[in-house]
Amino acid sequence: MKKLFVIILISLNIGLVQAQTYKDFVQKADSCYRAKEYKLSVGYYDKAFKIEQKNTTDLYNASCSAALFKEDKKAFNWLNLAIDNGYENITHLQIDKDLEFLHDKKEWEKLITKFQKKLEVLEANYDKPLQKELLAIYADDQSIRFDFMKIYKEKGTGSKAVDSIGKIMMHRDSLNLIKVSKILDERGWVGKDVVGSQANQTLFLVIQHADLKSQQKYLPMMREAVKKGNANAGSLALMEDRVALREGHKQIYGSQIATNSITKKSFVSPLEDPDNVDKRRAEVGLGPIAEYAKKFDIVWDVEAYKKELPELEKVSNQKKEK
Known part of the structure; x- marks a missing residue:
């Protein structure tokens, strides 16, 4: 035995x-x-x-x-x-x-x-025309970002090449926002059961890259879509964080990362209640913040973060003022 x-x-x-x-x-x-x-x-x-x-x-x-x-x-x-x-x-x-x-x-x-x-x-029962339109927007949204990141890694921030492709990306984003806004206003936040998970994700991506006014307009719609199973809770968390920071508040889930222009080091943008962030992340299907932060070469130490938070808020506010 x-x-x-x-x-x-x-x-x-x-x-x-x-x-x-x-x-x-x-x-x-x-x-x-x-x-x-x-x-x-x-x-x-x-x-x-x-x-x-x-x-x-x-x-x-x-x-x-x-x-x-x-x-x-x-x-x-x-x-x-x-x-x-x-x-x-x-x-x-x-x-x-x-x-x-x-x-x-x-x-x-x-x-x-x-x-x-x-x-x-x-996809036999999907809305094929709508799916096709959203997939084309997805390709447009992502392909320019692949190009941007390639040039950014090669040339670095502040280069003419990066500035040039950045302007192209912003122009594409504005055009895609017009198309997606029309879909959302007429059809609502269509779920993956209608257009598939990939086309459904396009709605989030385009709004995530939009101006604050558009994000504020469609955030309540996305919240309702999550309740109905028509949008991803993790994606909503990213949207909530981005809007909160742009409105001058602290983020909730720790999804937004910033870089100190002086030290060039990345940090988790100002975060509400850091002690319980992993509990909130788990509720929306996100992994521990330590694992997420590691992807940006950040070592997550909650006690150290709380001490640094006032300074991080100053850095973030300076970025907004610029």
């Missing part, structure tokens, strides 16, 4: 270690991706997927690292697994510059065809 008890304890411990290890490997893989260490990123994803292969976001992100490292076999394998596990964002996949290396491979056409056939079954 004693031996059996020991075996059970060992089995439980192995299960706990595996659960923690998967998360650790993915975090390391993400960190390496951001540092452009794609070989290391692929290696960590390999280790994570030996434990499980279910999370569509992780599988998709892994394929991006593999494609950037020119590991096309792994990239296609992980993309196929992502699709098999429920990944639906075909428009994002087609415009994602991380995957451009795969476009001239014969497997790419096979993957897209497989993806389209699967979506045809899932």
